[in-house]
Amino acid sequence: MAKVRIKDVIDTFNLELISGEEGINRPITTSDLSRPGLELAGFFDYYPAExxxxxxMSELTFFDKLSEAEQKVRMEGLCRDITPGIIVTRGQEVPAELIAASERESVPxxxxxxxxxRxxxxxxNFLESKLAPTTAVHGVLIDIYGVGVLITGKSGVGKSETALELVKRGHRLVADDCVEIRQEDQDTLVGNAPELIEHLLEIRGLGIINVMTLFGAGAVRSNKKISLIINLELWEKNKQYDRVGLDEETMKIIDTDITKxxxxxxxxxxxxxxxxxxAMNFRLKRMGxxxxxxxxxxxxxAISQGEHEEL
Incomplete structure (x- = not known):
C-alpha cells in the first residue's frame, strides 16, 4: 500500500488540480523532486520520470521560445505512465500542450x-517524513527533560506503571505499548503513537486511562526524537550489572545506533x-x-599517587 499519493499532496499543499484527474491516486515512491529544464530542451536520456x-518560471519562459511542434513533443515526453504528477508554480498559466498530454496519459x-x-x-520535507523507513517497537516513549526515552522490556515488567509515575512527575507521554518509529535522517529516529492508542496508557488492574484527560494537554506530545533506550529486566542474582557506567551499549533500530x-x-x-x-545524566554527557x-x-x-609514595 502506497504511503503517499498525489491526492495527499493536493490536500496538504492546497494545490489546484488542472488536468489528469484520473491519476490522482498515483503513488509517489521517492522524496526526490525534478525540475525538467534539460528535458524541455530535448534531452530525455536521464529523465527521472518516477x-x-x-x-x-525559468522552465516556462524557455518553453515559450520553442516552436509549436517542439512544445507538443516536449510535453508528451514529460508525461509518462510512471510520472506521479507535474506541478506548475507561481500561479502561472498551464500550457495547453501540457494539459493535452496529461489527459492522454492521466498524469495529474x-x-x-x-x-x-519554497x-x-x-x-x-513532507515527502521525506512520509516516505521515511519505519518500524514498530514494543515499549513506552516518554519525553523526560527534553530527552526522548524509549523504555523497553518484557511484558509485565512495569513499563506502563513507570511511565505513569513519570507523567505524574511532570514528564510527557508520547506512546504506550506500541511505538511507531520512522528514520527521518541518518541519525534521527522519531517515535509516535498509533492513532488508535494515542494518549492512552494501559495499567494492569486499572485498565485503559486517558493521560491527556487526567493530567492535561501538557502531559502528552504527539512525537519525539528518540535519544536513549532503557531496557527493564527482572533482577538476576548471578548477573553482573554495570556499576560505574564506563561501558556504553547501543541498540540498532533501522539504521541508527541508540545508546542503551x-x-x-x-x-x-x-x-x-x-x-x-x-535522562539527566545523558544530557550532561552530551554537554561534555x-x-x-x-x-x-x-x-x-589516586592509585598512581599511592604507588609513587611507596617508591
Missing part, C-alpha cells in the same frame, strides 16, 4: 501559488527516579560532563 516534476497537473524554491523545500542502558527491576527500586536521573570518566580519572590518579 519523480514529482516541478515547472517554474497541478498549480501552486508558491515560489518554486515549494521544493516544503515538498521535500539496562536497568534491573526488583522490589524497592524506584524506577521512575532512576530513569529520570538517567561524564561522571564515570571523572571518577575513573580520579581513581587512576
Amino acid at each position: 519523480r514529482l516534476q516541478l515547472i517554474g 497537473v497541478m498549480r501552486s501559488n508558491m515560489k518554486t524554491t 515549494l521544493v523545500s516544503h515538498l521535500t 542502558l539496562t536497568v534491573p527491576v526488583r522490589p524497592g527500586r524506584n524506577l521512575a527516579v532512576i530513569i529520570e536521573v538517567a 560532563v561524564n561522571a564515570a570518566e571523572q571518577f575513573s580519572n580520579r581513581l587512576n590518579n
